[in-house]
Structures are given as structure tokens and as C-alpha cells.
Amino acid sequence: AQRVTQPEKLLSVFKGAPVELKCNYSYSGSPELFWYVQYSRQRLQLLLRHISRESIKGFTADLNKGETSFHLKKPFAQEEDSAMYYCALQGGGGYNKLIFGAGTRLAVHP
């Protein structure tokens, strides 16, 4: 079964601290993984995609197939990073539907 697990509902850190948002997945095949973010009063939007291997807003995520993980990391958190973060797996079948985790709320305190 295809599944995404985000074990933490809330991650609370101080500004300047490192951040790691955990994501584990279950998928038989080559996964396509994404991180989506929702800032307060804004719509859900793509943060990054594993294939692009980009750093967006200082965030990076590495796909670890051995551990079936796709953790999101940032070395120094900023207050504007406070948001809901969702890890998502692109399902098979050619239709690109997304399977989301339950999300982690990141709260960055001054």
C-alpha cells in the first residue's frame, strides 16, 4: 500500500536552530516525492521535489531509499518558516495523484 507517515504533529524550535521534519513512505517502485507547504491564510503550494535536488528557501530534502525516508532540513530556522508542512508521494497509474502525510506544524519562536 502507498502511504506517507509524518510522525510529528508539531515541531517547535527557536530562530536560528536547525530543523528536520521527518517523512517516511511506503511505495513499491521508484517514488516521486514532494514537500508542500501551507503558510497561514495561504493555499497549499509546492516547496520542493526530490528529483530537482534544489534548495528552496534554505530547505533541502534527500531521498533515502534504504530507509524509505524523505526528511526536510534547514540549518537555521527563520520565523517566516512557521507553517504546515506536508510530505507527499506521487501515486502510480500515470495520473499523478498525490498521497499526503498528515502534516507537521513548524513553529519558529523568536
Next chain:
Amino acid sequence: DTGVSQDPRHKITKRGQNVTFRCDPISEHNRLYWYRQTLGQGPEFLTYFQNEAQLEKSRLLSDRFSAERPKGSFSTLEIQRTEQGDSAMYLCASSSSVVGSYEQYFGPGTRLTVT
């Protein structure tokens, strides 16, 4: 183009009533998705259209739910005989099928409350 739009943004209805939501995707996008999000959960896939064809439906989509995309542009999602368990945020997203396109663009959602 201001992105994906959804109407209404909020809907309160009594149990047993029918409701219909509308989604207008980004104009050049031929793929359209509906998701449902309940409190404390991530979005769950409901159904997918490519142009006017509905190509996939989740088992979450009971026979009380129907979705259409008659001209391959806007889409509607209707819920008949609403139940309290239908209370959720209904999200629409669109994307392009051009090779290399992968991002789904989400609308603001329609929040349904069934009393």
C-alpha cells in the same frame, strides 16, 4: 490568471441537503484533481480529470458524490444527501500534462460544514 479558484469558500448546510462546489483551474491546465482534507489530516485524493474525462475515482468517493468537468475547463463536485461526516475542506488542484510538468497548483478550498 490568478491561479485556481474555488466557489464558494464556505458552505454551511443541513444534513440531508445537496451541495455543489465549483473549481476553475489555471486556464492552460488539462489535469484537474479534487481532494478532501479533514481536521488534523493531509489532503486525501478523491478524483482526477484529464480534459473532460474522469479517469480515476477514490473509494472515498461514495455514490453520493459526483464530479463533472463537462467542457474540460471548470469542474463541479456535488454531494447529495450530506452527512455530518462530509464536513471537511474540499480542495481542487490543477496541473499540466506537458512533459516535465509535475507541480499541482491548489485552490483556496471550500470549507463545508454539515449541521
